[in-house]
Structure formats: structure tokens, C-alpha cells
Amino acid sequence: MRVSWDQVFAWRMRRQFVDPRGKAGAVEVAARLGGVQAQVTSAAETAVAVRQSAGEPGGVVTALGEGALVKTWAMRGTLHALTPGMAVAVLSLMASARTWEKPSWQKAFGASPDEVADLVKAVAGILDGAVLTREQLVSALLAERRFQSMERELRSGWGALLKPLAWQGALCHGPTQGKTITFTNPASLIPGWAGIPEPDIAAPETITAYLGAYGPGTPEAFDAWLTRGSLRKTVVRRWFSELGDRLTEVEVDDRTGFILTEHADELAATEPAHSVRLLGPFDQYVLGPGTNDTALLPGDHRAKVSRTAGWISPLVLVDGRIAGTWEIDNGDLAVAMFDDAPLPKAGLQAEVPHIARATGQPVNGVRSA
Numbered sequence: 001m002r003v004s005w006d007q008v009f010a011w012r013m014r015r016q017f018v019d020p021r022g023k024a025g026a027v028e029v030a031a032r033l034g035g036v037q038a039q040v041t042s043a044a045e046t047a048v049a050v051r052q053s054a055g056e057p058g059g060v061v062t063a064l065g066e067g068a069l070v071k072t073w074a075m076r077g078t079l080h081a082l083t084p085g086m087a088v089a090v091l092s093l094m095a096s097a098r099t100w101e102k103p104s105w106q107k108a109f110g111a112s113p114d115e116v117a118d119l120v121k122a123v124a125g126i127l128d129g130a131v132l133t134r135e136q137l138v139s140a141l142l143a144e145r146r147f148q149s150m151e152r153e154l155r156s157g158w159g160a161l162l163k164p165l166a167w168q169g170a171l172c173h174g175p176t177q178g179k180t181i182t183f184t185n186p187a188s189l190i191p192g193w194a195g196i197p198e199p200d201i202a203a204p205e206t207i208t209a210y211l212g213a214y215g216p217g218t219p220e221a222f223d224a225w226l227t228r229g230s231l232r233k234t235v236v237r238r239w240f241s242e243l244g245d246r247l248t249e250v251e252v253d254d255r256t257g258f259i260l261t262e263h264a265d266e267l268a269a270t271e272p273a274h275s276v277r278l279l280g281p282f283d284q285y286v287l288g289p290g291t292n293d294t295a296l297l298p299g300d301h302r303a304k305v306s307r308t309a310g311w312i313s314p315l316v317l318v319d320g321r322i323a324g325t326w327e328i329d330n331g332d333l334a335v336a337m338f339d340d341a342p343l344p345k346a347g348l349q350a351e352v353p354h355i356a357r358a359t360g361q362p363v364n365g366v367r368s369a
Helices: 005-014 028-031 039-049 059-066 084-096 103-109 113-125 134-142 146-154 162-165 197-214 220-228 235-240 261-269 299-305 345-359
Strands: 070-073 079-083 131-133 181-182 247-252 256-262 276-279 315-318 323-327 332-337 367-368
Touching: 005 197, 028 039, 028 079, 028 197, 039 059, 039 345, 059 079, 070 084, 070 162, 070 181, 070 235, 079 235, 084 162, 084 197, 084 220, 113 134, 113 146, 113 162, 131 134, 131 220, 134 146, 134 181, 162 315, 197 235, 197 261, 247 261, 247 332, 276 345, 299 323, 332 345, 345 367
Parallel strands: 332 367
Antiparallel strands: 070 079, 131 181, 247 256, 276 315, 315 323, 323 332
């Protein structure tokens, strides 16, 4: 099966509620995207709201408060809001990478595999039926002498020492208390919690969710999205192979990848898009394929999107391709097009009310950055 990148991008935009927008709520958007990046809560809200034809931001926080979404450290060790089913599947595969057993991780964060195992047991017990702030959780751990050498890392806002605990099902984010985050045991949030499944059981759900939003994809692209390439290549390829006829091989110009067979006819019939769309920071549209995917994002412009300290810029899409970045500056939509391309003014102007609604900020007009 052969298709063009223009077809792929048009298909992805439709699958991801980018073009056309729809009425999907936060839970449906998160399910379709395989999770919404939630390191910055406002970015998660923008990612959902910009995919809706109407409505104000706030759906992610509401869904988290109702337990319809779970916030935890997931793909690439970053915070995501996921449906409960997707959360347990992703956590299983994250845990299977055993990154905390690697010498480089132990050197960086000062905890041995045995100490991490002790933390898992201790935290699971402390949070059983409880919702605690980070300070309360750390204080409970430091009451035991064996954990006192880990105080600095336990208090770190990056949560490096807490991530392996999340992947093994000992903790997740709980309801916020004002601006203060809390932690709880996933069993407190997820009805019928049965623990983290075996990776071979979790892999099909995670792979099909990925390909359903970001296909055609390869085992390598999937692993880069999930663990930054930390899984064993032979294992990931086996997971893909075991999906059998649920996958269809697709040739896209000079690349080969896989699409879900149920989507193959739809992709083949997709016409290239003719649209301008704006997406917010940390958007899954680029995080799914990865910022190093030169078919989507030209390599000489990657640094404008993937910036220092892990910041991912808001995106300008022209016919599904990343063609620039934007920001709201003094009430204006300031747009920086790649290669000094002219502003697609009509398309950008049509996006202004959606960006104003999705960000909750007034936008007066459009100008070059």
C-alpha cells in the first residue's frame, strides 16, 4: 500500500481532531491521542480546547477531578493525563524498560535497584487510602532512616526518584489542593484496579493507540515516543509482529511503516488537506512522531520547536506540515513562519477566535514575530 505524506498528515489531523475540529471532550481527546502531555496544565487544557469547535478550557482538570483521567509520569518520563485503561498499559511498558537499574540512572539519582524496590513497597503502603502532598509523603518516608540519604532527590520537583514508583503502580497524582499537587495510590482513583499488567498483555493496547493517532509508524518510532528508545528492540519488534493481520504495511514516499488494518482504506482514500491550524505548546501532534521526524518538521527548524529545557513551541500547521511557531505577545498573535514564508493571513485570522477561546487570552490580530 502506497500513500503520500500529504495524505498521512491529513489523515492524522482528522484522527487527532485537529482538522476538522469536533465536539469531543477531554476524555475522548486523551483516549484518541494516547494521552495528553500535562507537564504544564495550561498546555494540556489548550491541547484539548483547540481541538474543539466550541467551549472553554478546563476539561482536563475536571476529568482529573472526576477520576475519568489519571495524571502520572508516563511516556518519556513526562507527566500525562491518560484514561485509566491507557495508563495501566503505558505504565506496564515503562516499567518493563527497568531504566532505574541502569548504572547511569543509579549514578545520577543515587538509588540502587534494591532501594527503589524498598521505596515502592513503602510508598504503596503510605498512600494506601491516603492523599498526601509531596511534603507529607517525603516526611513520612524520611521518618525511616533507610530513606534519609535520598531526601534531596525525593524533594526534587523533577520527580526523578518518584517516576519508577509511578511506573510500578505505587503512586500517581491525586486531586490538587489549590496549587499544591498531591499523590495517592492508583487503586484509590481507578475502579477495579488490578495492578500493573504484564508487558505482553499491555503492548497491543499501547501500540494500537499509538498507530491510531500517529500511524504509519515503526517499532522504533513507537519506542522513541514511549521510552526514548529504552526498550529492547527485539521485544518491541515481536510485539508488532504478534499483532499479525491487525497491521498493514504502508509505504510513504521513501519510508515504510505500519497502520492499523481497520484504518488502511480510510488512509488510502484521504485527500491532502488545504488548511491552516494552530496548536499549543507540548502538543501531541509533534510529540507522537517526535521532533526529529523530518517529514513533519524540517530538520533545520527543529531547534525552533524543540527548545531548551524541554520546551516544545506552539505550532503553525499548513496542510498538516509544521511550518512555523507562534505566541501571544501584547494581545497579538505573533507568528514566525519558517524560511521567511509569507503569513497565510486568511487562515491565521480564522484561527484567532479558536486560540483566544482555547488559551483564555484575548487576541487582537495577527502579525509577524
